[in-house]
Amino acid sequence: xxxxxxxxxxxxxxxxxxxxxxxxxxxxxxxxxxxxxxxxxxxxxxxxxxxxxxxxxxxxxxxxxxxxxxxxxxxxxxxxxxxxxxxxxxxxxxxxxxxxxxxxxxxxxxxxxxxxxxxxxxxxxxxxxxxxxxxxxxxxxxxxxxxxxxxxxxxxxxxxxxxxxxxxxxxxxxxxxxxxxxxxxxxxxxxxxxxxxxxxxxxxxxxxxxxxxxxxxxxxxxxxxxxxxxxxxxxxxxxxxxxxxxxxxxxxxxxxxxxxxxxxxxxxxxx
Amino acid sequence: xxxxxxxxxxxxxxxxxxxxxxxxxxxxxxxxxxxxxxxxxxxxxxxxxxxxxxxxxxxxxxxxxxxxxxxxxxxxxxxxxxxxxxxxxxxxxxxxxxxxxxxxxxxxxxxxxxxxxxxxxxxxxxxxxxxxxxxxxxxxxxxxxxxxxxxxxxxxxxxxxxxxxxxxxxxxxxxxxxxxxxxxxxxxxxxxxxxxxxxxxxxxxxxxxxxxxxxxxxxxxxxxxxxxxxxxxxxxxxxxxxxxxxxxxxxxxxxxxxxxxxxxx
Numbered sequence: 001x002x003x004x005x006x007x008x009x010x011x012x013x014x015x016x017x018x019x020x021x022x023x024x025x026x027x028x029x030x031x032x033x034x035x036x037x038x039x040x041x042x043x044x045x046x047x048x049x050x051x052x053x054x055x056x057x058x059x060x061x062x063x064x065x066x067x068x069x070x071x072x073x074x075x076x077x078x079x080x081x082x083x084x085x086x087x088x089x090x091x092x093x094x095x096x097x098x099x100x101x102x103x104x105x106x107x108x109x110x111x112x113x114x115x116x117x118x119x120x121x122x123x124x125x126x127x128x129x130x131x132x133x134x135x136x137x138x139x140x141x142x143x144x145x146x147x148x149x150x151x152x153x154x155x156x157x158x159x160x161x162x163x164x165x166x167x168x169x170x171x172x173x174x175x176x177x178x179x180x181x182x183x184x185x186x187x188x189x190x191x192x193x194x195x196x197x198x199x200x201x202x203x204x205x206x207x208x209x210x211x212x213x214x215x216x217x218x219x220x221x222x223x224x225x226x227x228x229x230x231x232x233x234x235x236x237x238x239x240x241x242x243x244x245x246x247x248x249x250x251x252x253x254x255x256x257x258x259x260x261x262x263x264x265x266x267x268x269x270x271x
Numbered sequence: 272x273x274x275x276x277x278x279x280x281x282x283x284x285x286x287x288x289x290x291x292x293x294x295x296x297x298x299x300x301x302x303x304x305x306x307x308x309x310x311x312x313x314x315x316x317x318x319x320x321x322x323x324x325x326x327x328x329x330x331x332x333x334x335x336x337x338x339x340x341x342x343x344x345x346x347x348x349x350x351x352x353x354x355x356x357x358x359x360x361x362x363x364x365x366x367x368x369x370x371x372x373x374x375x376x377x378x379x380x381x382x383x384x385x386x387x388x389x390x391x392x393x394x395x396x397x398x399x400x401x402x403x404x405x406x407x408x409x410x411x412x413x414x415x416x417x418x419x420x421x422x423x424x425x426x427x428x429x430x431x432x433x434x435x436x437x438x439x440x441x442x443x444x445x446x447x448x449x450x451x452x453x454x455x456x457x458x459x460x461x462x463x464x465x466x467x468x469x470x471x472x473x474x475x476x477x478x479x480x481x482x483x484x485x486x487x488x489x490x491x492x493x494x495x496x497x498x499x500x501x502x503x504x505x506x507x508x509x510x511x512x513x514x515x516x517x518x519x520x521x522x523x524x525x526x527x528x529x530x531x532x533x534x535x536x
Contacts, residue, residue: 167367169355170335171381171433181380185371267370268415 035235040242043235044068047224067224072243075206075220078134082141083202087195090146094153094194095179104154111150119144119205123212134217137209144205145198152194156187189263196256203248221247284437284469285311285334285352290343292329302494303329307343309488309497311437311471316463318484319473320523322531326495327473331441334471335361347436357385360430361439365446367426368414374401374425375410381433400428403462420451424458431462440472444479453511456482460508477527481520482509489523491530499526 017037023029024036031039050065063069097108122143123136130136160183168182184191210222221240228236290307293300303326311317319327332338333345336355345352347359360381368377378397382388388396401407404424406417414422423443430438444452460483463470474480480487484503491498501523505515 163363163367164369166335166337167361167363167369168380169337170359170361171429172355172357172384173380177384182369185369188371266413268413 032232033234035238039235040239043233043239047236047239068243071219071221071224072247074218075210075222076247078137078141078218078220079202079206082138082206083145083199085138086142086145086198086202087149089142090149090198091153091191093146094150094191095157095183097150097154098157108150108154111147111154114143115147115151118208119201120208120212122205123209126209127213132213136213137206140209141202141206144201148198148201149194152197153187153191156190156194157183159190160186189260189267192256192260192263196252196260199251199256200248203244203251207244282312283310284313284315284347285309285471286344286346288344288346290330290333290340290345292326292333292338293341294329304333305494305496307495307497311469314467314469316470316472316483316485317488318480318486319471319488319490320477320480321475321490321495321498322492322527323475324495325490325492327475327490328441329495330490331361331439331471331473334437335359335439357381357433358436359439360433360435360437361441362423362426362430362443364442365419366414366422368422368429370414373411373413374406374417377414377425378429378432381429385433396432397428400432401425403431404428404458418451419447420455423447423455427459427462431466431468435468437469437471440470442474443472445474445476452479456511457508459483464507477523478511478516478520481516481523482511487523489526491527498530499523 021036021038024031024034035043047068048066049059049062051062053059053062053065093107093111097104097111119140122140126136126139130139164182164186165178168178173182206220207222207225210220211226214223214226221244225237225240225244228234228240287307287309290304291302292304293302295301307330319330321327329338333340334352336352336359339353347356352359369380372380375397378401379393382393382397385393398407398410401410404427406421406424406428409417409421409425412421414425417425426443444455447455456479462468472480472483481501481503487501487503489498489501490496501519503519505513505519509516
């Protein structure tokens with residue numbers, strides 16, 4: 001008999017959670033510092049809905065007034081806008097680095113250096129430049145995305161098969177046509193994995209910014225997590241951590257993974 | 272505009288005069304081609320054959336305008352060759368098809384860059400050439416869904432479609448198995464006879480050279496030079512296992528190996 005694939009992982013997950021629950025309830029650890037899974041689940045319920053509205057049957061209002069979804073929305077909006085700005089600047093800059101040698105030798109090297117700089121290092125500067133405002137958070141997210149995208153685009157453009165370029169040139173392709181019809185499509189897989197990396201960096205930098213700085217213009221997931229720390233509510237801290245992971249997984253699952261799969265399939269790299 | 276004045280080489284599509292090409296290698300300056308003088312006649316199938324390192328691929332890059340001569344001149348008709356152009360299309364060694372385009376789009380790529388055609392004419396032309404190479408039913412196939420032989424057929428259609436004055440072929444059969452290769456030799460000869468195209472093919476395969484060429488130019492390596500020119504007057508279509516063809520191939524082989532041994536002494 002063959003079990004469906006999900007059976008064993010589900011069983012193991014339940015066993016781990018059950019063990020954790022038992023461990024906490026048996027008093028082996030301080031349940032203030034390590035909350036039991038059931039407490040975290042309870043927090044979810046509590047944070048997802050505004051209890052008063054929920055009890056009066058206004059479920060939509062309950063969700064809107066709850067803590068979790070509005071905070072997630074604030075964070076997602078920052079992430080998407082910051083990532084979009086970073087990618088929109090990073091792609092042409094990366095192409096420029098690949099195209100012009102002295103830009104690569106100056107700006108490209110700088111980008112490589114800045115890519116290794118954890119973007120939380122930008123937070124103090126961002127606060128001084130923009131104040132405690134939305135722009136400061138966006139700036140940090142853009143800085144997190146930009147350099148990874150620049151480097152990835154530069155590398156993947158430089159690695160385009162010379163044979164494609166030669167073939168295209170003999171057929172009369174040059175300038176913008178060569179870039180848009182040959183270089184960019186050929187570099188697309190590399191660009192995409194650069195975007196994926198940029199997305200991961202943006203996500204990390206945003207969390208850092210939200211935890212370190214209370215931004216008055218919006219209460220995001222990072223702020224929620226930090227609030228949990230201040231209230232000594234570890235169920236909230238761990239709950240937010242779970243949401244952060246979930247968002248990251250979802251982004252990969254609904255956006256990057258299908259795009260990559262389509263790209264690989266259409267070029268015969270995977271069946 | 273005046274009419275071109277007929278000259279002694281008026282029949283030549285491509286003329287090479289004292290062409291020399293050097294590269295900066297790891298061991299210093301290397302002469303890839305030295306003092307090459309050669310005419311490619313209009314409507315001729317010229318094959319350049321030689322061992323690896325004889326500069327034959329470099330020669331093709333020079334003809335394509337992808338590289339520049341250090342000395343000497345290359346002309347297409349009366350025009351000097353200094354950059355890539357649609358009048359000289361190249362069919363490359365392997366897999367120069369764009370994997371993000373299907374067969375038809377690949378053939379259309381060059382056609383779309385050719386001015387003075389309507390989209391309908393381009394599409395019709397692309398379909399005509401895909402049919403010509405026997406792949407009319409594979410329009411939508413991506414390169415990876417085609418066999419190696421089919422891919423090279425699409426590549427052939429792609430370089431024929433814009434109707435270049437000269438077709439340059441850079442060892443296009445080297446990555447194929449013997450059976451597929453033989454089939455393509457037949458196809459190329461049929462197309463050559465039908466379309467009367469000027470073709471320059473480079474290869475290291477002497478039999479292939481003799482099978483396809485009207486003239487076979489033997490190159491010797493270090494530096495690349497014209498060693499000997501053979502006229503092939505066998506009727507087309509030629510078959511690889513034709514004894515007359517084998518004799519001629521043996522003759523070319525002997526010429527090459529005698530040169531190589533003389534070189535070592």
